[in-house]
Structures are given as structure tokens and as C-alpha cells.
Amino acid sequence: MKTKNPTLFSNEDWKDLKTSLNHLRAVCLPPFQAIRPVITFKTQADFQWDDALKWGCGSYSIPPSELKDIWENKATLNASDVDFIMVEGQKWFFNTHDKIGNFFLQDGTRKVEIEFPYWMEMGKVFKTPGVRSAVFNVLSQCMSPVFPDEKKLQNSFSENLCFDIYCKNPSRDATELAILEILEKLRTKTVEYLEKNHSADIALERSFKKYLKSRVFPVNTPEKQQVKEFLTGDKKAMYRLAEKYGIIKNADNIFKYEDIRNHIRHPDEVSEHPIKPDKVYKDFCLALNETITSNSKAYRLSRFGNNIVIAQQLTCLNFIWNILDQHVAPELQKKKNKSTYYDDLVEKGLLTPKEVSVIRSSRLVCNAIAHSNGFIKNARHKVMHYKELFNLVCLLSQRHQNIRR
Numbered sequence: 001m002k003t004k005n006p007t008l009f010s011n012e013d014w015k016d017l018k019t020s021l022n023h024l025r026a027v028c029l030p031p032f033q034a035i036r037p038v039i040t041f042k043t044q045a046d047f048q049w050d051d052a053l054k055w056g057c058g059s060y061s062i063p064p065s066e067l068k069d070i071w072e073n074k075a076t077l078n079a080s081d082v083d084f085i086m087v088e089g090q091k092w093f094f095n096t097h098d099k100i101g102n103f104f105l106q107d108g109t110r111k112v113e114i115e116f117p118y119w120m121e122m123g124k125v126f127k128t129p130g131v132r133s134a135v136f137n138v139l140s141q142c143m144s145p146v147f148p149d150e151k152k153l154q155n156s157f158s159e160n161l162c163f164d165i166y167c168k169n170p171s172r173d174a175t176e177l178a179i180l181e182i183l184e185k186l187r188t189k190t191v192e193y194l195e196k197n198h199s200a201d202i203a204l205e206r207s208f209k210k211y212l213k214s215r216v217f218p219v220n221t222p223e224k225q226q227v228k229e230f231l232t233g234d235k236k237a238m239y240r241l242a243e244k245y246g247i248i249k250n251a252d253n254i255f256k257y258e259d260i261r262n263h264i265r266h267p268d269e270v271s272e273h274p275i276k277p278d279k280v281y282k283d284f285c286l287a288l289n290e291t292i293t294s295n296s297k298a299y300r301l302s303r304f305g306n307n308i309v310i311a312q313q314l315t316c317l318n319f320i321w322n323i324l325d326q327h328v329a330p331e332l333q334k335k336k337n338k339s340t341y342y343d344d345l346v347e348k349g350l351l352t353p354k355e356v357s358v359i360r361s362s363r364l365v366c367n368a369i370a371h372s373n374g375f376i377k378n379a380r381h382k383v384m385h386y387k388e389l390f391n392l393v394c395l396l397s398q399r400h401q402n403i404r405r
Contacts (some may be wrong), residue, residue: 006289007245007328013189020182021284025293027174028281032159034117035166037101039138039154041147042111051111053104054095055080064108067093081123085132087139096123103139112142118171128165134158170277173311180261182284184255190242191231199247207237250286257283313362316389320359323396324350327403336363350399358388 005014026046042051044064052061055077062070070077070093077093084091091106099120101114114135116125125131137156140224142146157165194202203223211230229236236255243251249346257280262272285292323334328344335341342356351359 003290006291009189009193013193017182017185017189017288018290020178020185021288021290024178024182024246024284025176025281027171028277030166032162035162036154036157036159037114037116037162039150040113040115041142042113043145044109047111050103053082053102054098055082055095057081057097058095064104064111067104067106067108070106083123084140085136087136088143091141092139093124096121096126098122098181101125101135103135105143110142112139114138116165118166118174120165124169125165128161129163130158130167134161167276167278170275172272172275175275175277176260176263177282177311179257179280182256183257183261186248186284186287187235187238189227190247191238191342193247194231194238194241194245195224195228198241199224201228201245202227202241205241207234207241248287249289250283253283254287310365313365313389316393317359317362319393320389320396324402326400339402350396350403354393355388359391362389 003018006009007014007017009017047064052063052065054061058081070091070157074084078096081095082093083095084093085103086092092103092112093106094101094103099115099119099121101112103112103114105111126135134156138153141153200223203226208230211234212226215226215229217226231241235258239248239251239255242248248254260275263272282292284290321336324345324351326350327350328341332341332344334340342351342360345351346353346356
């Protein structure tokens with residue numbers, strides 16, 4: 001259903017912002033069907049070589065046949081990242097650092113897998129009130145060798161519980177990238193609106209006059225250009241002025257999300273910030289004067305996978321450049337969009353021409369997404385060279401070590 005434009009932005013700009021707001025909603029308020037766990041059951045006859053209880057952060061493992069010999073108490077097991085739930089006098093062991101909750105019955109006869117459709121350590125999941133009871137209910141129904149109906153088992157995880165779990169353990173990569181997307185659009189469109197409609201007003205602002213004292217413009221620089229550069233350079237002032245002139249609300253809260261945006265672009269320079277997905281969506285709805293709506297069942301989480309892969313590309317690229325910058329000539333370090341940067345590294349044996357092509361095309365996609373330029377509509381749906389980038393991370397790490405020796 002189309003909604004009326006509740007902002008001062010043009011209808012075209014509002015439509016663009018609303019699209020990004022919907023993307024944000026998809027990862028902040030995902031539908032129940034998309035975040036409820038998948039539950040599977042195995043008997044001894046179904047076990048494969050990797051059906052083993054991991055411990056010591058996954059460094060070691062114990063086959064189901066040896067679980068009956070575990071004598072350690074709970075505290076000792078917890079120190080090795082292992083916990084258990086007691087059901088009908090028997091222990092179900094699981095590893096707290098696994099993404100999947102692999103629960104092994106101590107007699108070695110069966111295993112229950114509880115897997116959420118996004119990365120999440122089970123140790124963190126269990127910190128959510130109600131989870132241990134839900135898992136107990138599932139395991140109680142799995143004491144029989146016959147696997148119960150999966151839907152019946154899933155009913156142990158209510159809609160409210162699944163949403164509580166997600167809010168405490170959101171998909172950080174997917175959420176950060178959705179924040180980055182809407183933040184870039186909001187900032188760009190807000191600057192354009194202020195420059196077009198309020199340049200004369202902003203020129204009288206104390207903050208702008210203070211800015212002029214620290215900035216020397218060429219003679220005859222138009223006032224609008226001066227205002228644009230001020231707004232672009234001082235994001236906090238830009239958001240507050242936007243609120244003052246009725247363009248957005250909630251300015252200070254929105255400004256705080258700049259740190260999250262900066263983290264995904266520069267993870268080595270900006271630390272992670274806690275993310276509460278339901279609050280993220282509400283904050284941006286408030287900023288745009290839009291009604292808060294829960295997600296529909298039809299809204300799929302394809303955005304999750306797409307966002308996560310792009311976030312991984314950004315992480316890989318950041319790692320790659322951290323290595324390359326240690327070997328490139330200092331005067332070229334900030335010229336990653338120039339051939340001279342890569343030519344220097346090819347000459348030194350750090351990169352091959354083919355690898356340069358992979359890095360440059362991936363950088364183009366990531367920058368398009370990060371800065372909302374005209375290429376973003378195509379770039380967002382392109383997953384470019386992720387495997388090649390990941391392999392390159394490994395190769396460069398080795399080349400870097402070899403050169404240092």
C-alpha cells in the first residue's frame with residue numbers, strides 16, 4: 001500500500017528514502033517465519049564423521065559414543081565452552097560457541113540441531129530469557145527415538161521469543177549496511193534540500209559564521225556553495241539545522257548512527273557500537289515522520305544475504321588495503337582510485353594485474369553502495385568477486401610475511 005509523503009522532501013526523494021526505509025525494516029523487524037529456528041533430529045544410525053561435540057572454542061571434539069564418560073561438573077565444562085540441559089535425568093550437551101545448537105544426548109544415541117537462519121552463537125542466545133525453557137521443551141519431546149513433528153517443536157519458540165532473541169543478537173552485517181544505505185541517502189538529500197531552500201537562512205546561523213572564520217574560500221564563491229561545503233563537512237550541524245527547518249526529526253539520534261556507518265566503512269578506525277534493531281527502525285521512522293509498521297509475512301530476507309556478502313567484501317577490502325599500504329610508496333597511499341597505486345604494488349610483486357582488476361571492480365561496487373551514487377541500483381544486486389577477494393586475503397597475508405622475512 002502506498003503511503004502519503006509525510007516529509008518536506010520531493011515525492012521522488014521520499015520514494016527513494018521509503019525504499020531504503022523498507023530495506024531497513026526488513027532487517028530490523030524481520031517476519032516471524034524468517035527468524036524462527038529450524039529443528040532437526042538424528043539417531044545414532046544417521047551420525048556422520050562431523051557429528052561430534054566441540055569444545056575449547058571448537059579446537060577439540062568428542063564423538064557421541066564417548067559422551068557417557070564425561071564426569072566434569074558444569075563449571076569445568078563451561079570453561080571449555082560446553083554446557084548441558086538436564087532432561088529426565090539425562091544430560092544433553094551442547095557447545096556454546098557454535099552457530100548451530102548441536103545437542104547430544106549423553107548416552108550417544110541421538111542429536112538435536114536447533115539452527116537460526118543467521119549467524120548467532122548459542123551462548124549468547126541462551127542469555128535471552130525464555131530460551132532455556134524453550135530448548136528444554138524441544139529436548140523433552142526428543143527423548144523418544146522417533147522424531148516429533150518439526151512444527152510442533154518450533155511452537156516451543158513463540159513469535160515474541162524469536163523476536164527477543166533477534167533483538168539481542170541481530171545480524172550486525174545486514175543491519176549496519178541497511179543503516180549505511182538509508183543514512184547516505186538521507187544525508188545527501190537533506191544537504192540538497194537545505195542548500196536549495198535555506199541557504200540564506202543558514203548563512204545567518206552562528207555555526208556557519210564560525211565556520212567561515214576557519215575556512216578561506218576563493219573570491220566570488222557563491223553563498224550556496226559555501227553553505228553546501230559547511231553542511232557536508234559538519235554532519236552534526238547539518239542534522240540539527242534540518243530539524244530546525246522542519247525537514248527531519250530526531251536529529252541527534254540519527255547523527256549517532258554515523259558511527260555505525262563509519263564502522264562498516266572503516267572497521268580498523270571506528271569500533272563497533274551496540275545495535276538494537278527495533279530502536280534503529282523506530283529512530284529513522286521518527287526522523288522521517290513515517291508511521292512505524294511491523295513487517296509483513298511476505299517480506300523476505302533476501303536483503304540479509306545480499307547485505308552480509310557486501311559487508312564481507314568491505315571487510316576483505318579493508319584488510320587488503322591495510323597490507324598493501326604497508327608496501328606502497330607513502331605518497332600513493334591515499335590514491336586507491338589511481339593506477340599508480342596499483343602499478344607500484346604490481347612492480348613490487350604484491351599483486352598481479354588480474355588481482356588488481358578484482359580489487360578495483362569490488363571497490364567500485366562498495367563505494368557505490370557506501371556513497372549512494374548513480375551506480376548503487378545496479379551495484380546493490382551484484383555480488384562481485386567475494387571468493388576471489390577472500391582468497392586474495394590469504395595470498396597477501398603470506399606474501400606480506402615472506403617480504404617481512
